[in-house]
Amino acid sequence: MSYTAALAVVTIIFFTWGGLTSLNDVLIPHLKNVFQMNYTESMLIQSTFFGAYFLMSLPASKVVAMYGYKNSIVIGLIVAAIGAAMFFPAARLPSYPLFLSALFVLASGITLLQVSANPYISLLGDPAGAPSRLNLAQALNSLGTTVFPYVIGPLILAGAALSVDELAAKPVAEQIAYRAHEAASVQIPYMIIAAGLLLLAVFVYTMRIPSLAEATESADPVHHSFAEVLEQKHLFYGVIAIFLYVGAEVSIGSFLINYISAPEIGNMDHATASEHLPYYWGGAMVGRFIGAALLQRFDARRLLALFAVVAMVLLALTMLTQGTVSMWAVLAIGLFNSIMFPTIFTIAIERLGPMTSKASSLLIMGIVGGALIPLLQGVLSDRFGIQHSFVLPLACYAFIVWYGLSGSRIRAGQGQHANAQASGVMH
Structure with a gap:
């Protein structure tokens, strides 16, 4: 396959992880309402998600060294899909710790995509054109952060949110039913996302794009x-x-x-x-x-x-x-x-x-x-x-x-x- 086609495939991945990251801004007010949390507790969503970057970046680099860029991208998409699928049981319970666990797995997959896709796109084709390719990928990433909240956000936030006082005024059984109904609104969007990520993983795996396994280690003679x-x-x-x-x-x-x-x-x-x-x-x-x-x-x-x-x-x-x-x-x-x-x-x-x-x-x-x-x-x-x-x-x-x-x-x-x-x- 040509480098141009490979570039197109990878820019789709940039678009996807940008969109997934921006959906956290929709999840925060939604889960804050579902679990009646304060702002500090709801911000654990971002702490969990971006904490994965810190904890998983070095393990991700070892995966790239072992399997090459193309296979690491596939693995990253599969891990992210597993994380998205975990939203279904998290919403069914509903369980905030399980939501956070799902986010951590999702973010771990995105971390592997970051570590593998960024250098991969810079290595595709003429080195002189690397900055241009990276700018294109960054623009597509930003397009994802723009489109996902607009398209998927209203699906998650479809219901009218009740205040703490309004919810407290309802019988306990109605409170439980309300939280279950609100939590369930994330199930379909994230299952669609999981399916899309798996299809993208299969697509990348079956396409004959360069693996570039020979370029996974950067030389540092002085160590x-x-x-x-x-x-x-x-x-x-x-x-x-x-x-x-x-x-x-x-x-x-x-x-x-x-x-x-x-x-x-x-x-x-x-x-x-x-x-x-x-x-x-x-x-x-x-x-x-x-x-x-x-x-x-x-x-x-x-x-x-x-x-x-x-x-x-x-x-x-x-x-x-x-x-x-x-x-x-x-x-x-x-x-x-x-x-x-x-x-x-x-x-x-x-x-x-x-x-x-x-x-x-x-x-x-x-x-x-x-x-x-x-x-x-x-x-x-x-x-x-x-x-x-x-x-x-x-x-x-x-x-x-x-x-x-x-x-x-x-x-x-x-x-x-x-x-x-x-x-x-x-x-």
Whole structure:
């Protein structure tokens, strides 16, 4: 099969895992209502999902080394399908711990897809065209995060959510029946997803796309340790920046439905609020195309800092205003999130030569910020309210501003291996 056809297959996978990740923003308000949880408890959804990135990234790299890129993609799709299928028994009980277990398995499969599909797509065809291929894959990933909440979100949030007081006023038998009915709304969507993932796995397995097993190990003749790699300050601060950026992006998305449905903000039900999620994630997709053009003309570090400053301004408006202004301010942040991950990643691995492979692993593990920052914002929301809790992502963007202007600069005596080329990684 031609490299072009293989590229098309892999970009479909990018689209799929982007959509699956964004569905967490729909699950959070839904399961919060089903199990009558506070914000801290509901944020365990993101902690479980993104915690898998931290725990499973190194095992995933060993799978790739053993089986090659193509077979690892197939395995990742099968594992993700198993996780999606686990939603059926989790909803039937219903059991929040089982929901979290299903999410962890699903995220483990996506982690393997991340570890295998990102380098695979960069190795397909002419190396000079790798950045273009990665940009296309990132755009398709963002399209998935935009489409899935819009198409599948209303299926999960179809019913009218009852408040804690309204549910408490009902007899115990009706409370149990209500929770069972609400939990069951995730069964059909996730079983369809499981079937789709299995079909995609069969499709990839049967297609004659290059395995590229010979390129699964990156040479490091000096055998640098992770500690030695982290001595490169622009990488060390880059790992922190990735951690904070992913945490801020995921945290904002996690609170969107609950926030914009509030009476003083958007005054709408959860199903209607879920239809606004595509503006946040779709903004990231549009911003990637705009950012790609801007990065050809302007310094990447300065542009990163500028986008983070605008995100801070929008968060300030989110915290200080109400109604339409506050709602659209928080949704607009997605547009300025767009270039942050690939830009931080690129400048963090700049001029690292043979250390690039280990540096990339460390940056991917930084995605665990998506597990911890939303949980912390959940604690703040329970104590001070959602609107005030946005001070946490605001602080995250402040660090990114500093990283773009100062922390990403390569110090004297570091980054000696000039002009090292590393493939980008999508979150």
